[in-house]
Amino acid sequence: MGKQDVPELDIGFFAVTIPAVIFAGISKGGFGSGVAFASASILAIYLDPGLALALMLPLLMVIDLATLRPYWRRWSWPDARLLILGGLPGVTLGAWLYHATDADLLRLLIGGISIAFVVWQVARGRGWVREFSRRLPAAAGLAAGIVAGFTSFVSHAGGPPAAVYLLSQRLGKTEFQATTVITFWAINIAKFVPYAWLGMFTLDTGWASLLLTPFALLGAWLGVRAHYMVSERLFFALAHVMLTVTGGKLIWDALT
Secondary structure: OOOOOOOOOOHHHHHHHHHHHHHHHHHHHHOOOOOOOHHHHHHHHHOOHHHHHHHHHHHHHHHHHHHHOOOOOOOOHHHHHHHHHHHHHHHHHHHHHHHHOOHHHHHHHHHHHHHHHHHHHHHHHOOOOOOOOOOOOHHHHHHHHHHHHHHHHHHOOOHHHHHHHHHHOOOOHHHHHHHHHHHHHHHHHHHHHHHHHOOOOOHHHHHHHHHHHHHHHHHHHHHHHHHHHOOHHHHHHHHHHHHHHHHHHHHHHHHO
């Protein structure tokens, strides 16, 4: 990809990024990370897509650390291990594509993943897509990890493919949440090295991420509490609207 633009740390920047970062914290802290990537989609409208990804990764890592303790050892380690092992080659594939592509293709990917996620969720909710009658085998966990690692690298959207596998395992609500927390804690660490190698981080993105860290922690704190208090249906309905609008805008921008 070409050289990224430097973010202007003005009122407009913080008006967009602060709500997006808080939303990411709430999603990752309380609702399985599935729609946390809406934040990257929002930022990719305002910023160069590569810049948006680089800005969000350290914040997602902070949220990961903040949410590890409340869910410590409440995860399904066999399932998390499969997703993490699959995620590593997925991250490598994502790094190769990022290196070989341009900003418009990245916008198209992020927008397409956003819209596809909403379509899948609506289809599942209306019964158009059948739930798995059996638990998926270990090979499916590895495959889901590869897709999760790839989509996580190019759009921070690893949650949906991981959720497809985890939902088949019939985990409880908290066990499901804890498994996504430990899985993406590991995958985000794996992403940090190629992000740095590709030159996605700059002093400006680092400074911006530092300024936004308190809002990431606030979102994580709210998410852990919302996990037990807020209706998942209401939260995901709002997230689907956000993803549809931002995904459509990114696709439009990429094609025009």
